[in-house]
Amino acid sequence: MTAGMLRHLRSLRRMDRDHGWIHTLLEEAENERMHLLTFLKLRQPGPIFRMSVVATQGIFMNLFFLTYMVHPNICHRFVGYLEEEAVKTYTDILHAIDNGPLSAWKTQPAPEIAVDYWHLRAGASMRDLILAIRADEANHRDVNHTFAALDSDQTNPFVAKH
Numbered sequence: 786m787t788a789g790m791l792r793h794l795r796s797l798r799r800m801d802r803d804h805g806w807i808h809t810l811l812e813e814a815e816n817e818r819m820h821l822l823t824f825l826k827l828r829q830p831g832p833i834f835r836m837s838v839v840a841t842q843g844i845f846m847n848l849f850f851l852t853y854m855v856h857p858n859i860c861h862r863f864v865g866y867l868e869e870e871a872v873k874t875y876t877d878i879l880h881a882i883d884n885g886p887l888s889a890w891k892t893q894p895a896p897e898i899a900v901d902y903w904h905l906r907a908g909a910s911m912r913d914l915i916l917a918i919r920a921d922e923a924n925h926r927d928v929n930h931t932f933a934a935l936d937s938d939q940t941n942p943f944v945a946k947h
């Protein structure tokens with residue numbers, strides 16, 4: 786969201802095209818929000834957890850904002866590494882589903898919000914959902930590592946050609 790907003794403002798300031806980055810960045814932010822909304826259907830966090838999220842957002846957002854203004858490539862690389870860890874985490878969850886502690890998720894239905902968003906088959910399980918989310922995280926990893934390697938004026942290679 787931060788990168789998309791900053792690139793949007795930069796495009797307006799320069800009165801120039803963004804070369805397709807904004808849409809990809811905002812789409813990624815929306816997708817991450819859907820991950821959160823999906824898991825909120827499983828469990829509602831308490832007030833302490835909610836306050837810690839607000840505090841963390843306040844600190845991280847400002848630091849990330851300032852860093853992105855100076856070194857956007859570092860920010861994309863950082864997010865790419867975070868997404869790599871997310872892929873590992875979801876892989877561990879799949880192992881827990883297949884080998885024991887979360888075996889109930891093999892048959893537990895995925896929340897309706899997830900079925901609708903990811904266009905999962907009717908009767909999709911939590912395992913199916915975790916596979917979809919892990920694929921998202923792998924895509925985010927690849928996008929951010931690619932953006933980290935590009936100059937900010939290069940065209941987004943993920944934009945469909947018309």
